[in-house]
Amino acid sequence: MLSFFHRLQLRFHTENKIVAYLLYAIGEIVLLVIGILLALQINNWNSRRLDQEEARKSYQNIKRQLLEDRIELGKVKDLNNYFAASYVNANRMIANKDVSKADSLALMIMGLSQYSDFYRSGNIYEILVNSGEIKLLKNIAVTSGLQKLEMTYTHLNKLEDIHWEIILNELSPEVRGAINYATLEIVKPEKLYSVEIRNFLIESLFLTQAKDSVYKKAQLEINQIIDQINSELKSQ
Structure with missing residues (x-):
């Protein structure tokens, strides 16, 4: 009888040890899992923090480039307006056939061999795509705005190329036959009042008006994108 109770006691003791071991093992596993989850959470948090820092740098860099572009656009827009006024004045002189102002007309027309030409700081959208930085920018209004701005720049550059072509192909041949560049002597005054020169002035005036519209656009x-960037930077 005593032997039976002793065996029973040993059995309970053994089972208790097994249960305790199982509980201990389960506890260790739970702690391990919790540790892994915490490590993953911390790693994810650090990754998000680093991504946010990189995104912030990208937004600031984009803003800096856009501000540079805006300043340059203001300069070329003013220059374009100056040329537009010169086209109007030169066209008026030719229309009035005021030969007494031939010298002034000659100088004005020679100056019109120049034109407003916008040089941007760089292709922001293409750089973002090629570098992979665009994935960090969560503000869709910024990325879509940059893509739209790139199309506007392309349109503007095409207009400027057209302007240069008509200067090269239409104005230069007429001016070369009318003015001696070395002495600025008017060799053939009648060419300054020709229909070819006047047609060039009218074409150029239309181009400056089109360019002015795109400069404003x-x-x-740019202002809309900068507003979005400012809002994004404040929210971070």
Whole structure:
């Protein structure tokens, strides 16, 4: 009888040890899992923090480039307006056939061999795509705005290329036959009042008006993107 109770006691003791061991093992596993989850959470948090820092740097860099572009756009827009006024004045002189102002007309026309030409700081959208930084920018309004601005820049550059072509192909041949560049002497005054020169002035005036419209469009788009970037930076 005593032997039976002793065996029973040993059995309970053994089972208790097994249960205790199982509980201990389960506790260790739970702690291990919790540790892994915490490590993953911390790692994810650090990754998000680093991504946010990189995104912030990208937004600030984009803003800096856009501000540079906006300043340059303001300069070329003013220059474009100056040329537009010169086209109007030169066209008026030719229309009035005021030969007494031939010298002034000659100098004005020679100056019109120049034109407003926008040089941007860089292709922001393409750089973001090629570098992979665009994935960090969560504000869709910024990325889509940059893509739209790139199309506006492309349109503007095409207009500027057209302007240069008509200067090269239409104005230069006429001016070369009318003015001696070395002495600025007017060799053939009648060529300054020709229909070819006048047609060039009218074509160029239309181009300056088209360019002015695109300059304004680009400035507006830049302002909208900068507003979005400022809001994004404040929210971080």
